[in-house]
Amino acid sequence: MAALSAYSSPWPEPTPDPNPNPNPNSNTSCGVSSEDQTDQLQSLESFSSMPQDEPDSFSPSIPESNPNYQMPLPSPAESTSSSPPPTLLHISFNQDHGCFAAGTDHGFRIYNCDPFREIFRRDFERGGGIGVVEMLFRCNILALVGGGPDPQYPLNKVMIWDDHQSRCIGELSFRSEVRSVKLRRDRIIVVLEQKIFVYNFADLKLLHQIETIANPKGLCAVSQGVGSLVLVCPGLQKGQVRVEHYASKRTKFIMAHDSRIACFALTQDGQLLATSSTKGTLVRIFNTLDGTLLQEVRRGADRAEIYSLAFSSNAQWLAVSSDKGTVHVFNLKVNSGSARSEPRSTSDPTLPTSSLSFIKGVLPKYFSSEWSVAQFRLVEGSPYIVAFGHQKNTVVILGMDGSFYRCQFDPVNGGEMTQLEYNNFLKPEAAF
Template identity: 80%
Template sequence: MATLSASPSPNPNPNFRSPTDQTDHDPESLPHMELHPSSDQDPTPTPKSNPNFPAVLPTPPKAIAPAAAAAPSLLHISFNQDHGCFAAGIDHGFRIYNCDPFREIFRRDFDRGGGIGVVEMLFRCNILALVGGGPDPQYPPNKVMIWDDHQSRCIGELSFRSEVRSVRLRRDRIVVVLEQKIFVYNFADLKLLHQIETIANPKGLCAVSQGAGSLVLVCPGLQKGQVRVEHYASKRTKFIMAHDSRIVCFALSQDGQLLATASSKGTLVRIFNTVDGSLLQEVRRGADRAEIYSLAFSSNAQWLAVSSDKGTVHVFSLKINGGSPGIDRSQSASDPVTSPHSSLSFIKGVLPKYFSSEWSVAQFRLVEGSQYIVAFGHQKNTVVILGIDGSFYRCQFDPVNGGEMTQLEYHNFLKPEAAF
């Protein structure tokens, strides 16, 4: 496999600087790789010896290429690992945005082709994983390109026999998801460590823990409704029959000990302990079928957010007793201890389970039918919502009284005037 690099930028941006808002992350632990001289074999990136690893994406240049003057076509959106930033893959490059305060912090426009169908950030560092997409892809859709924006070029690649559905990054691992297989690589040298077979997985469902501990990976199992949990520290595999229907969405808490799942019915969301597979809690999004687009835990695993095609984002209160070590589950007297229940729950033994379900504490209404993903903001009791139409919402919910969330901010990040 020959080495492939993107077209060099005429104005490579070297102005990376040390992080100021990631005190819990050691910059020296982040991978920084350089490519060996090209050959016909796979590139073998190696760790760079410079300890002063640049880790914050720079402010973009004010000059915008003529090709970017029109609103781009959005191919992909995703949050980074701590939900402080998000990436957008467009028809001629990619862009990186900060969530709070909202601003575009970086963009890369490619001269030829340029469609990027997957952009996976590594917290806030200059290393990204890119996969081509759209009608005119920048790279083949069966390759993962490791892009170093400090050097304005690709420094490694991983090639496969079928299209890449998604990529997940940790500081120590690269996880590549295909239709029916998942590959886990060591980040430092791209050595293959593990491969997993799954049921058909066209959405590329996969979640990895981002805490300081060992890797926990969740993916679809080999049966409908089943999820597979890999605990790499203990070398244990756990299979959980989460639903009767096909799994369409799941999310891990940061430490990998809690798992939220949703099926194609889209009515119930279940929360499991990943260690023993036990069901800890079940919450209800609604009574009618819906397509769940995203699930997200808050950083302290006290809240769970859900977005669906019904145009409503829900926030549920989690009551996980004795949660993970290191998760602060303490609550003040004014904090809620339960989610709302149906007023008919007193006859739950007679009526269907629907009437005794736990309902969301807070909601935010959006355009029904549009696709949105959700995450918790860094400010207390805030939620960030991204739409495939380019919409950005930041909202706040009342943890005691619940109800409708308050909209704090709205932007369309695809509009040219939004760039600065």
């Protein structure tokens, strides 16, 4: 069970702060629930480091995302250029892939992808380790979980941070460590190793609990379409994924792979699902409504760890990153608007296939596999996550070594992508 505490009433609307906090290094301590391991909602008369005796009434409202809001960037700390770069603990894109968040051993930072620039950072004076930071589009509401050798918050708590007020406005507490958090405008999804909790964002009411197989990576994906919540998580069997269609109140189980699930991704509308296993050789695309296998593409022949999968906004392309140091882009034969269309034959000349496919009836399936259209080579050894950029035919790649790449691929001729931009987003810059 989760223990829940909320601070201030009502929740603030996520709007720009006309007077941003002049001291970004101030260490704000969020209150801790006095009712541990219970599903209880508390609200406090005023913010304090400890709960007060008599709570006020609580009537929060859904935090609406303001697309015009840009988090203010405080002045850089003194001697930034001489201080060593922080250790990166977490990176993740926001819901539309226009921004990304980085959790470090000192705090967190928010960056814009195109054009690339740091738009906000907060470093804490004591502790400061942030192992998970999840954005809500571009608004001032964030979900934070402690991490690293000196965590800012307990690893079993999700802190709801409002940077308009420069403080926490609520927390969710659990019996075990939080593995990941997903946000929608109307939901908060918290992933533990073997359980997932779904909360209503309006009042933080617990709506659903899901049991999963061991899920140390915190795998979970949610659609972002208005009014159509689709949630995907590991099932209770090896290689199985569970799809929750909340609008129709339907649950669909898909046996996606023989090996354990390593990674998956949803389209924005939740109609298409891409999955990979711990073998990392094949990626499969499913219709989430009926579990139909629509397409299967091959990353390579040897085993690999898949770090991330990402659909383009129109579901025409799929990007894959792995520990082999290569990002692949595949051409998809269906889009989410025609998820029920018939699978296209692998003999279609518009699909890249092996040159030995003419003997596919004799040799293994490997030789008739669909291969990537475009590739980009990276330095092996560092995990990378990938997303499609807002410019046409571009891909954004983020590395746990602090690297930021923006690349462009040729949708007709394919081949090696062209690098458009590179930045080290952890490098101290006076311009920030």
